Amino acid sequence: xxxxxxxxxxxxxTAKISFTDDKLEYxxxxxxxxxxxxxxxxxTRALELKETVGNITITAINVGFSDTEPTLRKALAxxxxxxxxxxxxxxxxxxxxxxxxxxxxxxxxxxxxTGKESINYNGAQVSEMLxxxxxxxxxxxxxxVEISGDKAIVERExxxxxxxIETSFPFVASGQKGIAFEPRIPNMRGIMxxxxxxxxxxxxxxxxxxxxxxxxxLPPPKAACKMxxxxxxxxxxxxxxDEAKII
Amino acid sequence: MAVLVFTENWDGKFKKATFELASFASxxxxxxxxxxxxxxxxxxxxxxxxxxxxxxxxKAFEIKNKKYQNFNAQSYSAAIVELIEKLSVKTxxxxxxxxxxxxxxxxxxxxxxxxxxxxxxxxxxxxxxxxRRKVYSGKAFADIELKTDIKLIxxxxxxxxxxxxxxxxxxxxxxxxINDTDFKLETKEVMKNKGKLPITDAEILVSxxxxxxxxxKWGILEELAEVLHAGTSCSRPVSDLGWRPSEEHVGxxxxxxxxxxxxxxxxxxxxxHLAGVNSSKNIVAINTDPEAPIFEAAxxxxxxxxxxxxxxxxxxxxxxxxxx
Ligand SMILES: Cc1cc2nc3c(=O)[nH]c(=O)nc-3n(C[C@H](O)[C@H](O)[C@H](O)COP(=O)(O)OP(=O)(O)OC[C@H]3O[C@@H](n4cnc5c(N)ncnc54)[C@H](O)[C@@H]3O)c2cc1C
Numbered sequence: 001x002x003x004x005x006x007x008x009x010x011x012x013x014t015a016k017i018s019f020t021d022d023k024l025e026y027x028x029x030x031x032x033x034x035x036x037x038x039x040x041x042x043x044t045r046a047l048e049l050k051e052t053v054g055n056i057t058i059t060a061i062n063v064g065f066s067d068t069e070p071t072l073r074k075a076l077a078x079x080x081x082x083x084x085x086x087x088x089x090x091x092x093x094x095x096x097x098x099x100x101x102x103x104x105x106x107x108x109x110x111x112x113x114t115g116k117e118s119i120n121y122n123g124a125q126v127s128e129m130l131x132x133x134x135x136x137x138x139x140x141x142x143x144x145v146e147i148s149g150d151k152a153i154v155e156r157e158x159x160x161x162x163x164x165i166e167t168s169f170p171f172v173a174s175g176q177k178g179i180a181f182e183p184r185i186p187n188m189r190g191i192m193x194x195x196x197x198x199x200x201x202x203x204x205x206x207x208x209x210x211x212x213x214x215x216x217x218l219p220p221p222k223a224a225c226k227m228x229x230x231x232x233x234x235x236x237x238x239x240x241x242d243e244a245k246i247i
Numbered sequence: 248m249a250v251l252v253f254t255e256n257w258d259g260k261f262k263k264a265t266f267e268l269a270s271f272a273s274x275x276x277x278x279x280x281x282x283x284x285x286x287x288x289x290x291x292x293x294x295x296x297x298x299x300x301x302x303x304x305x306k307a308f309e310i311k312n313k314k315y316q317n318f319n320a321q322s323y324s325a326a327i328v329e330l331i332e333k334l335s336v337k338t339x340x341x342x343x344x345x346x347x348x349x350x351x352x353x354x355x356x357x358x359x360x361x362x363x364x365x366x367x368x369x370x371x372x373x374x375x376x377x378x379r380r381k382v383y384s385g386k387a388f389a390d391i392e393l394k395t396d397i398k399l400i401x402x403x404x405x406x407x408x409x410x411x412x413x414x415x416x417x418x419x420x421x422x423x424x425i426n427d428t429d430f431k432l433e434t435k436e437v438m439k440n441k442g443k444l445p446i447t448d449a450e451i452l453v454s455x456x457x458x459x460x461x462x463x464k465w466g467i468l469e470e471l472a473e474v475l476h477a478g479t480s481c482s483r484p485v486s487d488l489g490w491r492p493s494e495e496h497v498g499x500x501x502x503x504x505x506x507x508x509x510x511x512x513x514x515x516x517x518x519x520h521l522a523g524v525n526s527s528k529n530i531v532a533i534n535t536d537p538e539a540p541i542f543e544a545a546x547x548x549x550x551x552x553x554x555x556x557x558x559x560x561x562x563x564x565x566x567x568x569x570x571x
């Protein structure tokens with residue numbers, strides 16, 4: 001069995017975001033890049049399946065220029081068997097999904113995992129777009145993936161509950177908390193081995209542009225917090241009534 | 248230039264969020280001097296579809312075929328595309344929730360239509376079509392241009408207010424072409440969190456962090472929630488420690504919520520926590536540490552011990568409501 005894990009290369013969750021003067025891009029200096037936390041969980045689940053079910057190879061894939069390679073190497077260090085980098089700027093979700101679909105359409109992956117959303121653009125689009133390009137079923141926000149013979153049992157989150165779904169292979173699932181709990185971190189041996197694992201670089205295909213970002217902006221600075229004395233909670237009640245108009 | 252809105256129903260009923268979507272969709276249709284239509288999967292209660300007319304929807308389509316009883320992104324998106332083509336729709340509005348996030352990207356690929364997810368307001372301009380959305384988990388905004396003839400948008404919950412605009416509404420059944428290859432998923436079981444409002448629907452949330460010390464201490468938060476008719480939520484360590492169920496976890500790796508009021512008790516306000524709550528209309532923080540970062544994100548703050556402040560606050564709200 002083969003599992004593909006789509007990895008995003010995103011600023012660390014604590015990063016302070018600021019933009020270039022033309023407002024088109026965020027400033028990359030001083031930012032530490034990580035594997036998106038949801039993709040980390042999906043990769044962790046792929047490894048768990050490999051350990052419990054056996055006979056599984058895991059491929060990590062990313063669309064990005066060579067500066068994203070350390071992120072892919074980290075996926076290899078955590079335990080992916082090989083990696084593919086599509087050498088292009090990930091312009092928008094449609095572009096990314098199309099590139100991945102083209103790269104893997106003849107590769108016969110049984111399970112394709114992504115994260116629930118990338119934490120930079122929060123679009124949550126790549127998994128479903130990829131499934132549509134590949135014409136296979138999909139489950140978003142999967143909180144569990146189990147293999148049971150020639151089927152998989154996947155749990156997905158819905159508004160106010162969960163659904164258990166059975167699917168045949170191949171399928172796409174976007175992982176969230178629950179698919180795995182603690183993301184694996186690379187150990188020394190993993191880091192040594194990652195250097196020798198294959199990382200294939202391929203060039204992008206032509207792709208139409210459906211969207212562009214015309215500018216970024218930071219939210220206006222917040223007004224200072226109004227402090228209320230702990231012995232005068234009535235004042236808070238009045239503020240919530242008169243000013244915030246909530247109660 | 249018609250506009251179509253995907254109005255999901257829950258056991259035959261709509262929610263407030265559905266009417267927010269209908270309001271948004273009909274405001275967009277006004278920009279184009281065109282009409283607004285709605286589509287829903289599964290049968291709805293009597294009068295439910297007609298209620299969309301109050302928010303400017305001229306025609307509502309109901310897909311009743313049993314094959315569409317369970318959610319399936321493949322079959323739902325194919326049916327929506329068929330309707331888009333039949334009605335010459337140019338703009339489609341989805342909720343930015345689990346369903347919208349599953350269907351809209353597939354529609355985008357099928358029609359090569361640009362998609363703007365997570366929108367909170369009306370377009371900045373319609374020619375070119377530019378609309379603002381949140382990015383970096385609420386740390387910034389981006390203006391995104393949709394360059395295609397057909398445009399897809401998903402709207403955040405509690406971001407757009409209801410706009411009443413009553414029109415005569417027609418209700419029709421729509422029977423999509425069934426394509427067997429779209430039905431490869433089988434829903435085995437639907438597990439609902441019984442009797443509890445999903446935290447994403449709560450207008451007020453009382454949220455507890457590690458400062459609450461233990462699960463047995465949640466009673467005072469539940470009492471406060473009760474007087475406010477609020478839901479309860481928590482920070483990640485609280486759900487990781489098993490003090491509260493995981494569906495209450497908010498933040499970067501949990502749920503993103505946007506209530507009118509978020510009360511953070513014993514929560515330090517880590518950047519990953521704020522990523523889930525920064526769309527709240529008002530934040531109240533109660534914390535013993537005056538330096539806690541939560542006070543930078545909050546509108547109102549009390550420095551004090553939760554175990555003293557929260558019961559007093561509950562009492563004060565109770566008295567206030569009784570006087571009113
Ligand atoms: C990749 C990543 C993703 C993450 N995702 C999330 C996420 O989704 N959600 C999330 O919440 N966190 C997330 N975190 C964790 C986050 O960094 C913080 O560790 C976490 O939010 C802290 O939770 P807390 O505020 O409950 O606890 P603490 O940081 O321990 O804060 C407890 C607070 O309680 C106060 N306190 C103590 N006693 C009292 C009292 N008697 N009365 C009143 N106040 C009291 C203290 O002053 C303190 O401010 C993530 C971290 C990483 C690295």
